[in-house]
Structure formats: C-alpha cells, structure tokens
Amino acid sequence: GNSVTQMEGPVTLSEEAFLTINCTYTATGYPSLFWYVQYPGEGLQLLLKATKADDKGSNKGFEATYRKETTSFHLEKGSVQVSDSAVYFCALSDPGANSKLTFGKGITLSVRP
Amino acid sequence: EPEVTQTPSHQVTQMGQEVILRCVPISNHLYFYWYRQILGQKVEFLVSFYNNEISEKSEIFDDQFSVERPDGSNFTLKIRSTKLEDSAMYFCASSATHTGELFFGEGSRLTVL
Numbered sequence: 744g745n746s747v748t749q750m751e752g753p754v755t756l757s758e759e760a761f762l763t764i765n766c767t768y769t770a771t772g773y774p775s776l777f778w779y780v781q782y783p784g785e786g787l788q789l790l791l792k793a794t795k796a797d798d799k800g801s802n803k804g805f806e807a808t809y810r811k812e813t814t815s816f817h818l819e820k821g822s823v824q825v826s827d828s829a830v831y832f833c834a835l836s837d838p839g840a841n842s843k844l845t846f847g848k849g850i851t852l853s854v855r856p
Numbered sequence: 857e858p859e860v861t862q863t864p865s866h867q868v869t870q871m872g873q874e875v876i877l878r879c880v881p882i883s884n885h886l887y888f889y890w891y892r893q894i895l896g897q898k899v900e901f902l903v904s905f906y907n908n909e910i911s912e913k914s915e916i917f918d919d920q921f922s923v924e925r926p927d928g929s930n931f932t933l934k935i936r937s938t939k940l941e942d943s944a945m946y947f948c949a950s951s952a953t954h955t956g957e958l959f960f961g962e963g964s965r966l967t968v969l
Contacts, residue, residue, distance in 0.1 A: 844901065846891075
C-alpha cells in the first residue's frame with residue numbers, strides 16, 4: 744500500500760537559517776505529492792503540491808521537487824522566519840483514489856528569533 | 857475566504873458514550889472526508905463521502921462509526937460507543953472535485969475517559 748515517511752522531529756532553527764525537511768514515499772502508480780502545514784490553532788492548509796515527476800511546487804518561499812528516481816519530495820526554504828513555526832505534513836494522493844490522502848507523521852518546526 | 861468549520865473544538869466523554877462530531881464543509885464542495893490523528897501518530901484516513909454515500913472507508917472505520925449529511929450543509933461523524941483508543945484529533949475536509957485540493961477544518965479533539 745501507499746506510505747509516506749518523514750524525518751523525525753522536532754526541528755529548531757534560528758531565523759534566516761536554511762530548512763530541509765525530508766520526505767520519501769512508497770506508492771503504486773503515479774501519485775501526486777503535497778506538503779500541508781498546520782499553524783498553531785488552525786487546520787491543515789495546503790502549502791504546495793506537485794503532480795508529476797520533476798515538477799517543482801513552490802509557495803511562500805518553500806519549494807519541493809517531485810523526484811521519482813529517489814521517491815522523494817523534500818521541503819526546502821532558504822531563509823526561515825519565526826512565522827514559519829508550524830507542523831509540516833508530507834502527503835500523497837493516488838490519482839484514482841478519490842483524492843484520499845496518505846500522510847506522513849508530521850514534523851514540528853520551531854524558529855527562534 | 858470560505859472555510860471548513862468543525863464543532864466542538866474539544867469534547868470529553870466517558871467510554872461507551874455516543875459522540876457526534878459536526879462539520880460544515882465549503883458550500884460548493886461535493887467530496888467530504890474525515891481523518892483522525894492520534895497524539896504523536898500519523899494523520900489517518902477514515903472515510904470519504906460523495907453523492908450522499910460513502911465512497912471509500914478505511915479499516916479503522918468499523919461498525920461503530922457512521923457518517924451522515926443530514927441537511928445539505930452539515931457533515932457529521934458519529935461514534936456509537938466510544939473506546940479509549942478513539943481519543944484523537946478528528947479532521948473534516950472537503951474538496952470541489954475528486955482530484956482537487958482538500959480543505960481542512962481546525963479539528964475536533966476527542967478525549968475518551
């Protein structure tokens with residue numbers, strides 16, 4: 744079955760540091776890949792997505808590239824801000840599966856001023 | 857901006873009691889979902905709902921669970937006889953299309969004592 748593995752957290756960074764959050768997946772077929780973010784007290788929000796190999800999703804300075812050869816979708820940001828403190832979830836959606844998402848465990852990012 | 861709303865935000869109940877979690881999806885969305893996250897674990901798919909019937913459900917979604925869209929705006933998750941292991945954050949989501957972005961509510965935290 745489908746699965747998503749995220750690196751263990753939590754992650755604590757200083758403001759303006761470089762961020763990488765690793766995500767790898769196992770899936771049959773050709774899934775779409777997503778990063779969702781959950782800010783304190785809020786629901787999950789779509790951060791970015793990529794629907795096919797070599798696509799790069801980007802939003803709010805975050806980027807992730809769909810790497811089929813390494814089955815990865817690592818999230819990066821060049822310079823994090825305190826306001827980026829949140830929980831980040833990697834997820835995949837099997838195209839034929841009714842938009843059902845399979846999530847990773849999530850990782851908490853804390854950014855210090 | 858339209859959003860998915862969930863009530864209650866937190867419910868505490870005794871084991872064996874019935875619980876109903878309520879969701880108001882975005883008004884023009886057609887696909888509805890429940891997910892849950894047990895503390896420290898992954899966000900797990902429970903059930904998807906389209907055209908007034910369940911389109912897919914997970915192994916977790918046993919006979920104790922049911923969903924309903926009673927009035928064209930609310931989407932409810934009922935747990936008939938709660939168990940300790942039902943303690944989790946329950947997220948409702950909706951989508952305009954079956955391949956579209958899922959919009960999540962803030963979640964309802966259920967604590968079973």
